[in-house]
Amino acid sequence: MPVFDLSNTPLRALNGALHGLSTGANDTEFEVVNPRGHHAVAVGIDSPVTVDVRGSVGYYCAGMNDGGTVTVHGSAGPGVAENMMSGTVVIEGDASQYAGATGRGGLLVIKGNAASRCGISMKGIDIVVHGSIGHMSAFMGQSGHLVVCGDAGDALGDSLYEAKLFVRGSVKSLGADCIEKEMRPEHLEKLAALLEKAGVPHARPEEFKRYGSARKLYNFNIDNADAY
Amino acid sequence: MSYHNPHTPPRKSATFDDHTLAEIRRAAATGIYDIRGAGTKRKVPHFDDLLFLGASISRYPLEGYREKCDTTVTLGTRFAKKPITLKTPITIAGMSFGALSGNAKEALGRGATIAGTSTTTGDGGMTDEERGHSQTLVYQYLPSRYGMNPKDLRRADAIEIVVGQGAKPGGGGMLLGQKISDRVANMRNLPKGIDQRSACRHPDWTGPDDLEIKILELREITDWEKPIYIKVGGSRPYYDTALAVKAGADVVVLDGMQGGTAATQDVFIEHVGMPTLACIRPAVQALQDLGMHRKVQLIVSGGIRSGADVAKALALGADAVAIGTAALVAIGDNDSKWEEEYNKLGTTAGAYDDWHEGRDPAGITTQDPELAARLDPVAAGRRLANYLKVMTLEAQTIARACGKNHLHNLEPEDLVALTMEAAAMAQVPLAGTSWYPGKGGF
Numbered sequence: 084m085p086v087f088d089l090s091n092t093p094l095r096a097l098n099g100a101l102h103g104l105s106t107g108a109n110d111t112e113f114e115v116v117n118p119r120g121h122h123a124v125a126v127g128i129d130s131p132v133t134v135d136v137r138g139s140v141g142y143y144c145a146g147m148n149d150g151g152t153v154t155v156h157g158s159a160g161p162g163v164a165e166n167m168m169s170g171t172v173v174i175e176g177d178a179s180q181y182a183g184a185t186g187r188g189g190l191l192v193i194k195g196n197a198a199s200r201c202g203i204s205m206k207g208i209d210i211v212v213h214g215s216i217g218h219m220s221a222f223m224g225q226s227g228h229l230v231v232c233g234d235a236g237d238a239l240g241d242s243l244y245e246a247k248l249f250v251r252g253s254v255k256s257l258g259a260d261c262i263e264k265e266m267r268p269e270h271l272e273k274l275a276a277l278l279e280k281a282g283v284p285h286a287r288p289e290e291f292k293r294y295g296s297a298r299k300l301y302n303f304n305i306d307n308a309d310a311y
Numbered sequence: 312m313s314y315h316n317p318h319t320p321p322r323k324s325a326t327f328d329d330h331t332l333a334e335i336r337r338a339a340a341t342g343i344y345d346i347r348g349a350g351t352k353r354k355v356p357h358f359d360d361l362l363f364l365g366a367s368i369s370r371y372p373l374e375g376y377r378e379k380c381d382t383t384v385t386l387g388t389r390f391a392k393k394p395i396t397l398k399t400p401i402t403i404a405g406m407s408f409g410a411l412s413g414n415a416k417e418a419l420g421r422g423a424t425i426a427g428t429s430t431t432t433g434d435g436g437m438t439d440e441e442r443g444h445s446q447t448l449v450y451q452y453l454p455s456r457y458g459m460n461p462k463d464l465r466r467a468d469a470i471e472i473v474v475g476q477g478a479k480p481g482g483g484g485m486l487l488g489q490k491i492s493d494r495v496a497n498m499r500n501l502p503k504g505i506d507q508r509s510a511c512r513h514p515d516w517t518g519p520d521d522l523e524i525k526i527l528e529l530r531e532i533t534d535w536e537k538p539i540y541i542k543v544g545g546s547r548p549y550y551d552t553a554l555a556v557k558a559g560a561d562v563v564v565l566d567g568m569q570g571g572t573a574a575t576q577d578v579f580i581e582h583v584g585m586p587t588l589a590c591i592r593p594a595v596q597a598l599q600d601l602g603m604h605r606k607v608q609l610i611v612s613g614g615i616r617s618g619a620d621v622a623k624a625l626a627l628g629a630d631a632v633a634i635g636t637a638a639l640v641a642i643g644d645n646d647s648k649w650e651e652e653y654n655k656l657g658t659t660a661g662a663y664d665d666w667h668e669g670r671d672p673a674g675i676t677t678q679d680p681e682l683a684a685r686l687d688p689v690a691a692g693r694r695l696a697n698y699l700k701v702m703t704l705e706a707q708t709i710a711r712a713c714g715k716n717h718l719h720n721l722e723p724e725d726l727v728a729l730t731m732e733a734a735a736m737a738q739v740p741l742a743g744t745s746w747y748p749g750k751g752g753f
Contacts, residue, residue, distance in 0.1 A: 094531065095531070095535070098531045098532075098534075099534060102534060122524045122527055122528065123524070123527050123528040123531045126528050126531050126532050127461055127531060127532030127533070129461065129462075141524070142521070142524045142525075142528070143515075143524065143525070143528040146528050146532065147460075147461040147464075147532055149460075149461055149462075161515065161516075161521070162515040162516070165515050166456060166459055166460070166461075168460060168461065181514060181515040184514045184515040185456040185459065185514055185515070187460065187500070200514070203514040203515070204455070204456060204510065204514045206456070206500040207500060222514075223508070223510065225499075225500045225501055226500055242508070244501055244502070244505075245501075245502065301488075301502075301505040301506065302488055302505060302506050303343070303485070303487075303506050306342075
């Protein structure tokens with residue numbers, strides 16, 4: 084297993100090694116030690132590699148991941164797994180703001196809490212947060228699922244499109260055009276699958292509430308101007 | 312015998328002129344602000360207010376058609392492993408598939424490729440047709456991230472992080488539902504027919520320190536191969552340029568208020584941002600103060616129409632220019648041959664700017680298949696290539712007259728201004744004097 088010690092190895096060497104691996108390559112399991120808050124760790128992965136990061140990372144860890152499985156055994160700075168295409172990213176600790184921003188696919192699991200704007204502009208990614216999330220999360224969320232096992236901060240789902248939000252705890256406030264919606268069987272089924280994939284213990288889908296778009300702001304109407 | 316009292320003819324207010332009155336009535340009737348495409352329509356100080364001096368006893372001209380005047384420009388020399396070299400310093404600005412038809416995007420790619428220059432994607436992502444027909448393609452990285460993916464990042468020749476644009480510095484965008492075809496909706500991960508908002512801020516960075524890290528991420532994803540541009544609207548050009556350099560840009564793209572947009576509020580277009588002419592010198596000053604002039608390249612856009620405009624922008628210190636509106640006109644936008652149809656839309660050729668409505672008779676700013684089919688991308692691409700070549704020749708003509716064997720050798724000393732405003736903004740002397748506002752000695 085290749086091991087990259089970022090205390091004495093350039094970031095370029097790590098990311099370069101992770102890119103363009105040929106099909107059938109032998110070394111597909113990587114370990115990163117001493118990340119020490121480095122930014123852009125394991126970004127642009129384009130094959131089904133496994134990366135274990137032993138420590139906490141800075142901005143944009145696993146950015147644009149496409150097929151890799153990245154586990155951060157620590158906490159992550161802003162923009163973790165931003166624009167993820169596919170694959171899995173797991174943060175054992177907490178995540179800073181913009182976690183999973185604009186993600187298009189794959190699964191992001193945050194075992195601690197996530198700060199503000201979690202899932203901002205999400206476009207298909209599934210995000211499961213074991214703890215709570217900060218304000219303005221899922222702002223302009225287009226599609227995908229955001230599951231929050233704890234509480235959500237202010238203005239959840241502001242200007243939401245078609246992303247589906249599930250929160251087990253309290254929601255401090257809902258953003259413009261975001262409403263609570265009926266939890267139908269297909270939602271319970273999807274939620275159960277996500278909870279299982281994300282390894283959430285002791286949580287039942289029935290304990291969650293679903294939030295989504297009221298779709299009143301989809302086409303501009305001057306009489307809705309007060310909503311913004 | 313009758314006596315008529317003399318009376319003055321009816322007088323309209325300069326403040327409440329016909330256009331203003333009509334806009335008040337339109338707003339009152341509809342309850343919505345006016346949305347349109349293109350850039351500012353008001354008269355602002357521009358390149359027309361500058362003149363070249365040409366050679367004289369103290370300056371030695373070059374022979375036209377005989378002595379070489381180089382036009383090549385290389386962009387991205389600061390950090391990128393693969394800088395791009397263009398035959399002409401006139402590039403095609405970012406315009407989206409969505410705002411423009413597929414045929415229009417193809418025409419832009421074809422024309423730019425024939426002329427040896429680059430074209431640029433827009434909000435909405437990269438299409439295969441556009442990539443296929445563009446030898447050098449710049450991929451925009453926008454706040455909405457519509458269509459953004461690492462595969463397209465890697466098949467681009469350069470990446471342009473869009474912070475703002477001249478028509479609406481500080482503003483986002485809106486692609487109205489009537490232009491959201493199945494394909495556009497799919498590329499943007501949104502339902503068909505809804506108004507698609509393009510955010511005004513990037514979702515995952517705030518400020519120049521974050522931007523520096525974002526650039527690091529993009530460079531790492533693309534293995535440091537691609538030149539990275541930062542595009543800003545013309546509002547605080549000195550500081551924006553300095554901060555872009557600090558953040559690690561290879562190229563700064565500076566777009567003045569004459570630069571067009573696919574759609575935004577008229578009040579935004581006309582009242583926010585600065586004229587292109589006012590932006591160039593502060594940006595160049597910032598580069599010079601940092602010792603980065605010609606190391607970080609400067610591309611200027613917003614109202615570039617002719618080789619003279621190109622030469623003037625370069626003389627003021629730009630490395631290249633970008634054209635958007637002029638390129639659309641070259642491929643057929645606002646052509647008088649569609650006058651009857653423009654009339655049916657309540658407008659006239661030359662004034663049509665309801666690009667957001669998707670009913671463009673010329674088939675350019677539309678997603679309607681029948682209208683889009685009116686534009687032959689091969690013929691339109693040829694027209695654009697012709698136009699780019701004419702502009703390049705015009706710029707060379709001026710440069711030779713000033714004794715320059717490369718367009719980049721043009722300099723402010725070659726220019727004078729016709730008005731006080733232009734003299735102040737361009738920091739070149741008022742014609743016939745050695746003075747400009749802000750310079751001591753008056």
